Amino acid sequence: MDAKLSTLIYTLILFPLIGAMVIFLMPKNRSELFQPLAIFLSIIPFSVCLYLFSNVNSKSSYQQFDSINWISSYGIKISFGFSGMSHLLLSLTSVLILLSFLSVTDKHSRSKGFIGSILVLHFAVNGVFLSGDLLSLFIFFEAILIPMYFLMGIWGGENRRYATIKFIIYTVFGSIFIFIGTVYAGVISYSQTGTLALDYLTLTNLSFTQEQSKALFLLFTFGFLVKVPLFPLHTWLPDAHVEAPTAGSILLAGVLLKVGAYGILRVSIPFFTEGFLAYREVIAFLSVVGIIYGAIVAIAQIDIKKLIAYSSISHMGFVMLGISSSTLLSLEGAIVQMVNHGITSGALFMLVGFIYERRHTRRISDFGGLKITMPKYAAIFLFTSFASIGLPGLNGFVGEFMILMGSFNTYKLLTAIAAFGVVLAAIYMLWAYQRMFTGEIQYEQNQNLHDLDTRELFSVIPLLVLMLLIGIYPSFIESYVLNDAKFITDIVELFTGGLD
Amino acid sequence: MNTVSEIIGLNWIVIGPTLALVATALVLLFCTITITTSDAVKKLVTISGIIFTLFTVFLKFGLFLTEGASSYFSEKILLDEFSLFGNVLLGFILLFNFYPIWNSSFELKDKTTEAIILTLMSTAGFMLMVDSENFMMLFIGLEIGSISLYALAGINKGSLLSNEASLKYFLLGSLASCVLVYGISLMYVSLSVTGVYETTIAISFIGSENVPLTTLIGILLLIIGLLFKVAAAPFQSWAPDVYQGSPTGYVGYMAATAKVASFVVLARLCIVSLGFVMDKFELFFSAIVILSILIGSLFATVQTDMKRLIAYSGVVQSGFILSGMTSGINGTSASLFYLAAYILQLIGIFLILSTISGELTSDFSMNNLSGLFIENKFLSICFSIFMLGLAGLPLTSGFVSKFILITNLWSYEKYILVFALMLSTVAGFYFYLKPIWIAAIDKPENTMAKISLQLNEKISIGTLAAVTILLGVFPNVLINISRWVIENYL
Numbered sequence: 004m005d006a007k008l009s010t011l012i013y014t015l016i017l018f019p020l021i022g023a024m025v026i027f028l029m030p031k032n033r034s035e036l037f038q039p040l041a042i043f044l045s046i047i048p049f050s051v052c053l054y055l056f057s058n059v060n061s062k063s064s065y066q067q068f069d070s071i072n073w074i075s076s077y078g079i080k081i082s083f084g085f086s087g088m089s090h091l092l093l094s095l096t097s098v099l100i101l102l103s104f105l106s107v108t109d110k111h112s113r114s115k116g117f118i119g120s121i122l123v124l125h126f127a128v129n130g131v132f133l134s135g136d137l138l139s140l141f142i143f144f145e146a147i148l149i150p151m152y153f154l155m156g157i158w159g160g161e162n163r164r165y166a167t168i169k170f171i172i173y174t175v176f177g178s179i180f181i182f183i184g185t186v187y188a189g190v191i192s193y194s195q196t197g198t199l200a201l202d203y204l205t206l207t208n209l210s211f212t213q214e215q216s217k218a219l220f221l222l223f224t225f226g227f228l229v230k231v232p233l234f235p236l237h238t239w240l241p242d243a244h245v246e247a248p249t250a251g252s253i254l255l256a257g258v259l260l261k262v263g264a265y266g267i268l269r270v271s272i273p274f275f276t277e278g279f280l281a282y283r284e285v286i287a288f289l290s291v292v293g294i295i296y297g298a299i300v301a302i303a304q305i306d307i308k309k310l311i312a313y314s315s316i317s318h319m320g321f322v323m324l325g326i327s328s329s330t331l332l333s334l335e336g337a338i339v340q341m342v343n344h345g346i347t348s349g350a351l352f353m354l355v356g357f358i359y360e361r362r363h364t365r366r367i368s369d370f371g372g373l374k375i376t377m378p379k380y381a382a383i384f385l386f387t388s389f390a391s392i393g394l395p396g397l398n399g400f401v402g403e404f405m406i407l408m409g410s411f412n413t414y415k416l417l418t419a420i421a422a423f424g425v426v427l428a429a430i431y432m433l434w435a436y437q438r439m440f441t442g443e444i445q446y447e448q449n450q451n452l453h454d455l456d457t458r459e460l461f462s463v464i465p466l467l468v469l470m471l472l473i474g475i476y477p478s479f480i481e482s483y484v485l486n487d488a489k490f491i492t493d494i495v496e497l498f499t500g501g502l503d
Numbered sequence: 504m505n506t507v508s509e510i511i512g513l514n515w516i517v518i519g520p521t522l523a524l525v526a527t528a529l530v531l532l533f534c535t536i537t538i539t540t541s542d543a544v545k546k547l548v549t550i551s552g553i554i555f556t557l558f559t560v561f562l563k564f565g566l567f568l569t570e571g572a573s574s575y576f577s578e579k580i581l582l583d584e585f586s587l588f589g590n591v592l593l594g595f596i597l598l599f600n601f602y603p604i605w606n607s608s609f610e611l612k613d614k615t616t617e618a619i620i621l622t623l624m625s626t627a628g629f630m631l632m633v634d635s636e637n638f639m640m641l642f643i644g645l646e647i648g649s650i651s652l653y654a655l656a657g658i659n660k661g662s663l664l665s666n667e668a669s670l671k672y673f674l675l676g677s678l679a680s681c682v683l684v685y686g687i688s689l690m691y692v693s694l695s696v697t698g699v700y701e702t703t704i705a706i707s708f709i710g711s712e713n714v715p716l717t718t719l720i721g722i723l724l725l726i727i728g729l730l731f732k733v734a735a736a737p738f739q740s741w742a743p744d745v746y747q748g749s750p751t752g753y754v755g756y757m758a759a760t761a762k763v764a765s766f767v768v769l770a771r772l773c774i775v776s777l778g779f780v781m782d783k784f785e786l787f788f789s790a791i792v793i794l795s796i797l798i799g800s801l802f803a804t805v806q807t808d809m810k811r812l813i814a815y816s817g818v819v820q821s822g823f824i825l826s827g828m829t830s831g832i833n834g835t836s837a838s839l840f841y842l843a844a845y846i847l848q849l850i851g852i853f854l855i856l857s858t859i860s861g862e863l864t865s866d867f868s869m870n871n872l873s874g875l876f877i878e879n880k881f882l883s884i885c886f887s888i889f890m891l892g893l894a895g896l897p898l899t900s901g902f903v904s905k906f907i908l909i910t911n912l913w914s915y916e917k918y919i920l921v922f923a924l925m926l927s928t929v930a931g932f933y934f935y936l937k938p939i940w941i942a943a944i945d946k947p948e949n950t951m952a953k954i955s956l957q958l959n960e961k962i963s964i965g966t967l968a969a970v971t972i973l974l975g976v977f978p979n980v981l982i983n984i985s986r987w988v989i990e991n992y993l
Contacts, residue, residue, distance in 0.1 A: 074979055076986045077907070138906070142897035149896070152936075156944040164944070175932045179925060186906070186921075190913045199910065 008060060009068045012085060015048050015093060015129050019100075023122035026115055034113035038104065041118045045101045045125065052094040061090040062483055064490040065269070067135045067204055078198025082135030087483040088268065088338050089132045092261055095345045096132070098465065099257040100125050103250040105462035106353050108360055111248060117158055120150035124254060131262050136202035137185045137270065144266070145178055147259060151251070159246040166239075166246035173239040177229030181266075184222030191215060206274045213277050220278025224271045224286075230263030233286070233323055234293035237316045244312035245365075249356025252308070256315050257349035261341045264322050268338070272329070272491055276498045279329075287327040287410075291417045293320035298427035302434070306365045307358075310435055311351045314391065317424055318344045324414075324421055325406035329495045333409025334488035339480055340402030343390075343473060347399060350387045350466040354380070357459055361452050367435055372444035377454045381440045383463060388432040390470040393425050398473035512575035516566050517582050518634065519559030520590055524627035527552025528620045535616040542615070546605065549619055553597055556626075560590045572991065574636050578698055581636035584988040589633030589767035592843060593760060597626050599850050599967065600756040602959045603857045607752030610863050611658065618658050622756065625651035629764035638687040638697045638725070641768060645683070645732070648764065649676050652757050656749040664865035668748025675731070675741040683728025689721030702776040711779040719783060726772070726784070732765040734814070735791050735821045736798040743802075746814040750863045754810060755853025758817060759846045766842050770828050770835050774992050781829070788829035793923050795822030800930040809867040809938060813852060816893055816934070819927055820845050826924065827908045830915045832989050837908040839985040844892070844900035844974055851889045851967035855882055858960055869938055874947030879954050881961065885968040887939050892971045894935035895928055900974030900981075907982070 022044035026037060055061045063086060070082040100121060111117045127150070130143030148171060155167040188206065189199045195209055211219065229236045244252050272279045297317030304310040318340070325337030357380065358373075359365055374381040386397075393399035403425060410418045444450055455463075473480055515522065530548055534540040564587060572583035600622075608618035628647025635641040653676060657669025691697050693715045694705045702722075706714055727738065734742035746754050773781065799818030806812040824845070827838030859875070859882070860867050876883040892899035905928065912921050974981055 072979070073977075074903075074907075074982050076979075076983055077910075142902070145897040145902075149891070153943065156940065164940075171932070171936065176929060179929050182906075182928075183921075183925060186910050186913050189910045193910075193914060 019122045019125035023119045026119045037118045041104045049097040052097045062087050064486040078200050081139045082202035083133050084135030088487040092132050096258050099349050102462045103253045120153050124150040154251040155247045158248040163246045166242040169239050170243040177226040180222045181226035216275045216277035220275035227263040227266040234289045241309050241312040245308050252352040253349045257345040283327045290320040290323035291421045294421050294424035298424050301431040308355050308365050321406050328410035328413040330409040331492045335484050336405025338484040343398040343402045346469050347391045367438050370439040372442050374440040376452045379454050392428045392432050396474045398470045401477040511577040514575045516562050517575045520556045520630045521627045523556040523559050524623045528623040557594045579637045579640045580634050585771040586634045588988050592763045596759045603752040621651040621655045629760050632764045633767045636699050659750045659863050664748035668745045672745045679728050679731035682724050686721045686724025693717035699776050706779050729765045729769050732761045733821045736795040739818045743811040743814040746810045748865050751857040755850045792822045792826040796923050796927040800927045803934045809869050826920050834911045836985040836989045837911045841904035844904045848889045848892045854964050855886050872942040873945045875942040885964050888968045890935045894931045898975045900971050903978040
């Protein structure tokens with residue numbers, strides 16, 4: 004890779020961090036500048052991502068572009084690498100960060116800590132998507148926790164203490180397994196190469212026995228699955244979403260959930276393929292359970308934010324189903340669906356945030372007839388709901404269709420059951436829409452709600468455009484994930500002997 | 504005359520740091536008793552004494568480079584990598600703690616110089632301890648250091664807690680010293696050895712199978728005496744009370760020096776003297792490590808006093824350090840890195856605690872921290888860095904030390920220890936994040952008193968926090984140093 008590209012990619016990691024420092028060093032009495040400055044600071048990574056769309060490397064499979072000696076006496080290196088999947092997720096992150104800065108209202112925008120935490124979060128997430136070795140992956144993975152701890156703990160809802168502690172304990176518990184896995188991989192690497200090198204290129208050349216591969220796959224995947232979250236490990240998610248501030252929810256759903264799936268695609272499957280082949284049925288089964296369970300529980304919710312949280316569990320179940328079937332189409336679908344879900348659920352949480360600022364309630368039954376007072380809001384909400392359900396022509400359809408098509412050959416029954424998740428999605432989303440927006444206005448407080456203003460429209464409409472674009476021209480985004488998906492299917496086929 | 508001094512290895516540079524510290528203490532004593540001097544002069548004398556001490560440590564490096572590891576004073580004093588490592592760490596501890604110690608002592612009014620002299624003497628003792636080749640020398644150093652610390656714990660006579668801490672520390676510490684001396688005498692009785700290298704030679708001469716039980720018991724008792732000083736379970740019972748009771752300005756210093764000296768001596772003992780009989784102590788050490796981690800973690804989760812929490816966390820951290828030191832040479836280097844990283848965090852936390860609560864107060868309830876994030880951003884961020892460093896979060900030195908240590912243990916196939924260390928890391932996240940939660944997120948019941956930070960305090964705290972982060976991001980230098988310490992024993 005050329006030097007120019009590495010410089011650009013380093014700016015993606017370092018710029019948010021420098022931005023956070025700038026924000027922290029700003030004088031307190033100029034608080035009105037924080038939000039414009041933050042928007043300006045996040046435009047730069049965003050434009051770098053846009054520029055990278057034209058670069059040929061952003062369509063390739065994984066490439067390492069730099070490696071720094073970290074602890075020389077143990078031979079530990081910190082490496083950075085890049086692929087099409089990383090690039091898409093980096094772009095998603097930068098879009099969502101930019102828009103969540105736009106959508107932040109006065110209450111939070113004047114707080115240094117809030118703006119700074121989001122920038123630190125941007126740094127850590129970009130680090131995960133660009134890391135080229137297990138150690139730096141773990142370091143950035145854990146670094147995500149610090150800004151989230153403050154975002155949820157300080158600016159969260161009433162029950163934030165419980166939700167934050169639960170979120171932290173779940174994630175730390177999961178990442179301990181990743182840590183053990185990293186140490187184990189280090190010990191194996193030490194016995195084979197004489198150094199503790201853990202970069203992905205070294206890992207490809209190591210030979211693991213079947214037991215080692217299984218153990219390492221379980222360790223890493225468990226840690227990542229907590230973050231996804233897969234069905235029995237999901238219980239932190241609804242609490243965290245409900246209590247987090249709007250920007251926190253957007254980033255939690257839009258970006259942080261992808262970190263787990265990204266880890267599985269980048270680390271668990273390519274390096275510990277034998278382990279993956281041994282346990283893929285379990286993951287597929289659990290993800291289908293998650294799809295149906297999340298959808299059914301979402302129907303029963305009375306809190307709109309919790310409803311979207313449970314719908315996330317269902318949608319991420321599709322991603323995991325696509326990953327575990329590991330055909331070319333399903334893997335492509337899984338990566339595309341990761342991006343789609345980021346866009347859609349980010350938009351939904353943003354919309355819920357808008358209405359919450361007006362009414363200070365999220366109970367579905369407190370609304371009704373909003374279509375009359377807030378027509379633009381209702382239209383946008385309906386559009387986003389359609390995208391979330393998977394209406395053909397919008398982005399949700401593309402991902403879910405690819406996943407279901409690709410998985411059908413591998414798991415016929417499970418895929419058939421999973422398809423019902425789409426139907427259930429229509430039930431919970433449209434029923435919620437019906438209760439909130441249609442009919443007569445029942446409560447007086449809803450009479451005088453003002454519709455979305457320009458700032459709010461500006462922060463949500465780019466996401467709607469993306470939904471439409473991906474929906475009608477999916478081959479654009481598909482061309483960026485093709486090589487990543489191919490890389491994984493090649494490895495899987497290598498181990499299954501080409502029979503799949 | 505010249506030949507005699509050459510034969511017995513008379514070289515003042517080797518005990519230079521100790522001499523410099525004792526001399527400074529004597530000058531201070533003179534300044535107080537014989538002629539009345541202003542505080543400014545005393546301060547100048549003290550700080551120049553400390554700087555001179557660091558300079559003599561530097562001279563020792565020069566001597567080491569020309570002579571290599573060798574013993575002096577008819578095999579009483581040793582100059583090797585361990586003693587240099589210990590000297591540097593002890594010197595920096597004294598330097599970083601100078602201001603809290605000075606401020607606390609200044610508040611004592613009539614006993615200002617007394618406290619300073621005790622501090623200097625304790626570092627002198629511990630410097631002698633890490634330099635010692637002969638076990639009797641070790642004992643002398645340990646006693647000079649410890650007795651000063653007992654007095655320092657009770658220096659605030661008006662406070663009941665301080666008196667209690669001093670008495671407890673004194674009684675239990677003397678008991679531990681008795682055990683240590685008894686162990687040394689048993690070793691002398693059975694093998695006629697009193698030196699670090701003599702023990703190795705004697706053991707290799709008679710063969711590790713034929714080592715008499717008396718010697719083994721002697722070594723065991725010697726080790727127990729040292730384990731008491733580092734507060735490893737089940738010898739930890741004094742630590743919480745002493746930490747809680749002693750004036751806050753001194754606790755960071757007290758905890759750090761005793762730990763550094765004892766661990767450096769222990770590391771040398773395990774690598775040099777016990778190389779051949781280490782397998783006989785393996786079960787004992789594993790038990791100590793697991794007990795320390797379990798007891799420390801369990802008790803730390805229920806503490807409401809910040810200083811007691813740090814004391815129990817110290818028990819856990821001692822378990823971590825010990826686990827590497829007793830697992831071979833690579834493990835020892837990991838432990839030395841761990842020790843240095845931990846000590847810096849420990850000092851930093853107590854610096855912050857003493858600026859918040861005032862130097863002489865004893866107990867420090869965790870609720871005192873609430874509102875810290877609103878009152879003082881700088882202190883709160885540094886406090887979070889230190890606590891997260893203790894917890895072992897990535898990007899701090901705590902993570903690197905834990906990673907290196909656990910990887911080494913795993914490659915020695917000590918799976919039970921690895922499992923225990925992992926468990927305690929998870930538990931650690933609970934009790935290290937709790938104070939941060941109180942400081943950052945809890946709404947304070949009554950607004951916090953204004954914290955006035957002096958520039959020097961700001962510099963020391965900021966430096967320690969920066970080092971904690973820097974060692975987490977660029978650990979290479981310190982790791983190479985810790986490798987250099989053990990390189991010759993590979």
